[in-house]
Amino acid sequence: MVKVFIYPSNSLILSDLVDRFGHEPLAMMQEIGKKIRTAGLDSPPINITPEDPKLGLKYAAVEVPSGVRGRMSLLGPLLEEAEAGIIVREPDIAFGCMGCARTNELINFLVRAKKVPLLELDYPNTEDEAKIFVHKIREFLDGLSGAQSGKGDE
Amino acid sequence: MAKENLVKIAQLSCGSEYSGIQKEIETAAAMVDAEIIFPEITIDDVKAVEESFGLQVASPDLKLMMARAQALVDGKTNADAVLIATCFRCAEAALVRNEMRRYIHENSKFPVISYSFTERTTAATLLTRLEALTTTARRRSLLAREHQEGLTAGIDSGSTTTKAVIMQDDKVIGTGWVPTVKVMESATEALNNAMKEAGITRDEIQALGVTGYGRFLIGDEFKADLIQEEITVNSKGAVYLAGHQKGQATVIDIGGMDNKAISVQDGIPGMFTMGGICAGASGRFLEMTSKRLGVDITELGALAVKGMQEHVEMNSYCIVFGIQSLVNSLAKGSVPEDVAAAACYSVVEQVFEQQLQEVEVKEPLIMVGGSSLIEGIPKAMHDLLNIEVTVPPYAQYIGAVGAALLASGFINK
Numbered sequence: 001m002v003k004v005f006i007y008p009s010n011s012l013i014l015s016d017l018v019d020r021f022g023h024e025p026l027a028m029m030q031e032i033g034k035k036i037r038t039a040g041l042d043s044p045p046i047n048i049t050p051e052d053p054k055l056g057l058k059y060a061a062v063e064v065p066s067g068v069r070g071r072m073s074l075l076g077p078l079l080e081e082a083e084a085g086i087i088v089r090e091p092d093i094a095f096g097c098m099g100c101a102r103t104n105e106l107i108n109f110l111v112r113a114k115k116v117p118l119l120e121l122d123y124p125n126t127e128d129e130a131k132i133f134v135h136k137i138r139e140f141l142d143g144l145s146g147a148q149s150g151k152g153d154e
Numbered sequence: 155m156a157k158e159n160l161v162k163i164a165q166l167s168c169g170s171e172y173s174g175i176q177k178e179i180e181t182a183a184a185m186v187d188a189e190i191i192f193p194e195i196t197i198d199d200v201k202a203v204e205e206s207f208g209l210q211v212a213s214p215d216l217k218l219m220m221a222r223a224q225a226l227v228d229g230k231t232n233a234d235a236v237l238i239a240t241c242f243r244c245a246e247a248a249l250v251r252n253e254m255r256r257y258i259h260e261n262s263k264f265p266v267i268s269y270s271f272t273e274r275t276t277a278a279t280l281l282t283r284l285e286a287l288t289t290t291a292r293r294r295s296l297l298a299r300e301h302q303e304g305l306t307a308g309i310d311s312g313s314t315t316t317k318a319v320i321m322q323d324d325k326v327i328g329t330g331w332v333p334t335v336k337v338m339e340s341a342t343e344a345l346n347n348a349m350k351e352a353g354i355t356r357d358e359i360q361a362l363g364v365t366g367y368g369r370f371l372i373g374d375e376f377k378a379d380l381i382q383e384e385i386t387v388n389s390k391g392a393v394y395l396a397g398h399q400k401g402q403a404t405v406i407d408i409g410g411m412d413n414k415a416i417s418v419q420d421g422i423p424g425m426f427t428m429g430g431i432c433a434g435a436s437g438r439f440l441e442m443t444s445k446r447l448g449v450d451i452t453e454l455g456a457l458a459v460k461g462m463q464e465h466v467e468m469n470s471y472c473i474v475f476g477i478q479s480l481v482n483s484l485a486k487g488s489v490p491e492d493v494a495a496a497a498c499y500s501v502v503e504q505v506f507e508q509q510l511q512e513v514e515v516k517e518p519l520i521m522v523g524g525s526s527l528i529e530g531i532p533k534a535m536h537d538l539l540n541i542e543v544t545v546p547p548y549a550q551y552i553g554a555v556g557a558a559l560l561a562s563g564f565i566n567k
Contacts, residue, residue, distance in 0.1 A: 067169025
């Protein structure tokens, strides 16, 4: 099982596909879930505190807007864990909405810079494209299993 | 504060949750008996907004913000006021914030405030702004007052000085101005001075209004009829003293600790900003300049109007390094007049760059507060904006006059 960073990071469909094909999705929902389930004076529903953007300083400098750094405090640790990645380009809002374009630019770059196995594909607009979309993702994820078992064999 | 009727503030924002300050916004709203609401929209509204509004942006949260603004203007949401907030240093968000503010202002009656935040923004930072916003939404009848009646007093407990006035039948009959040392003692002294000049005693005052940083403390102690933030009070006081109570106006107050730029319609604040991040853009910078030049602050303005700011190289807006630039210029042989002019221009330029972009500058431009009496300040503002700048009589007592004026609405209540 490989840890796969997904973009959009809150896409339930993408997260589900990774899970169904035998890998562990690294998604925003699990990080938000941890925030909500962790007992604290402010949570829920105020589950991000002013301390979080400071944690994001590890990934983006202080001149970067606080909203980007707050998001990076959640996404950065996921990126560090990532062993593979799937980036869906130009996704529909309903597929998974990443609110801040600057954060999106940064996380897409950081996934690419990590040099892990990466699948980048366009969001499908027709049913046929959707079938090809799922097929490509499955092929990529199956390949990850092979690579991993190959590693084990060595 | 007494419980008042609930004001619904529609929040249009991007990044407030991820900056960790949503709780601060809601806390500040609760302190002024307001509730934050988010206009309901559909996903189709979000998808359509770029085309219908005509502004294309990359961030979906900004599209969401624009769709919510449209829902407000279209009357699909029940709200009383609007808060527009985005992350500080985000250029895309700043464009949307400004255009949304303008769009709502031009197409609806909602009072609007816009703010750019960091993770360090606290409820205390937001309190005065939201207090002004809710007052505008809640107290339109009070703000409609154009005449001062009876015998009333106003106290402005500012960060640097405390001002008091006594007013009777639309005339200022007594004033008091003391440095703020201990808030209560300074307020008492200023009020006593004003009463002495007016020749009255405390029990003759029919209503009292208070404003400024110390308003809650002195309001409780003096049992004031009106405890009100400076934005509302200064707007009202400025148009009243300038004799321009109807129509549009812009009010600028460069204070000891923060600056206010307010776009006013019929004496009621529409859009406003409060700057308080940099001391280099405050009255404190002017105080330090006058000390360095060895003149009293009241003499700085007369010096400045005789000088040419272009003769002095200002390398920084900072209160420390800016003063250093002035000192270096003096060492190179600059005359005090030029240095005084450069200091005034530096402060005004910062207000122009950082605050006047956030409000619509409509003539007349009324400058108030103690700094407006430093002649170099209104002159620099006139030079920069190329519009007439009005400094009304009693401009330094603006908060106290506004408070005394509004307090007369409480006589016999």
